[in-house]
């Protein structure tokens with residue numbers, strides 16, 4: 148054990164004793180989760196899930212049907228897992244020239260897409276205490292210090308809190324490759340870092356064939372320049388028309 152310290156619970160004012168190295172502690176009187184920061188004690192909040200699993204999968208399918216995604220991704224993507232999670236974010240309320248500005252930053256280190264650009268949840272935040280039902284979601288523990296954001300925040304501090312943000316993590320397989328998306332469990336937005344794009348393979352094949360044809364025509368130019376120029380013209384038109392076909396059909 149390190150040094151013991153004590154704060155007042157921000158909800159019921161009971162004294163809460165904690166180890167100085169601890170950042171998160173539960174009030175033994177009202178069972179509120181309290182987080183401890185250099186600037187004082189604060190609440191945890193949580194945003195309830197507004198999107199259930201069925202809706203999350205539906206949102207994924209609609210997203211997968213978008214024009215930039217691989218053809219039939221919405222039908223062919225095999226869902227490998229859907230996980231319900233609460234991701235911790237710091238909510239900073241700042242006074243910027245007399246106007247309130249809210250900034251969200253991740254409190255947990257993550258490689259998941261979208262979690263660096265979350266927006267304030269559309270629903271009311273609930274105080275995260277013993278009575279809050281997490282509905283079987285996995286709670287991801289905060290592992291980034293709140294103070295690490297001090298230098299990049301605008302204006303002056305007004306209020307800060309830790310918010311558990313509802314997310315669905317959906318894994319899917321397409322062409323034997325695994326991908327992941329994050330669905331905002333509050334507003335239903337879909338985030339993705341990498342996804343199968345429309346016919347990039349077909350474009351590469353067209354470009355490759357065009358390249359090979361140009362090399363052959365380049366060699367031919369040493370023998371007959373006029374013939375090589377005509378063939379090069381044909382190749383350019385051919386590549387263009389094929390690319391157009393790929394864009395429309397594949």
Ligand SMILES: [Zn+2]
Nearest residue numbers: 156159174177
């Ligand atoms: Zn309390």
